[in-house]
Amino acid sequence: MDTRTLGDNPLKGVHVPKSHPPYPPEFRAEAVRLVREGGRTPDQLAQDLGCSGQVIRNWLRQADLDAGHRSDGLTTAEREELRRLRAENRILRMERDLLKKAAAFFAKESAPLR
Helix, strand or coil: CCCCEECCCCCCCEECCCCCCCCCHHHHHHHHHHHHHHCCCHHHHHHHHCCCHHHHHHHHHHHHHHHCCCCCCCCHHHHHHHHHHHHHHHHHHHHHHHHHHHHHHHHHHCCCCC
C-alpha cells in the first residue's frame, strides 16, 4: 500500500509528498553566512536556493543557539546527546522487559509440582 496517499480511494486521496533529505551542514552554514553577510532576507535567499524561508530562519536560530547568542533552546551538541540517550534508554527498556519475561518463565518452570 502506498502510504503517500490518504483516503479510502488511493486515486482520489490527498497526495502527501515525500520529505526532503536533510541539507548538508556546509549548505546550511553557507546559507546562514549569506543571510548575515549578504544583507538578504531568509525569504529572498530561499527563492534562490529552492527551500523555504522558514527553513533558513530555523538554521539562523540554531546557529545562534550553537554560538551562545541565544539560550531559548538546545544546541546541536545537546540535541545529539539527547537523541543518543533516548536511543540508549529505549534499548535498556527492551532489555529490562526481556529479563522480566525470562525471570517469570524460569520461575514458573522451577516451581515444584504438586
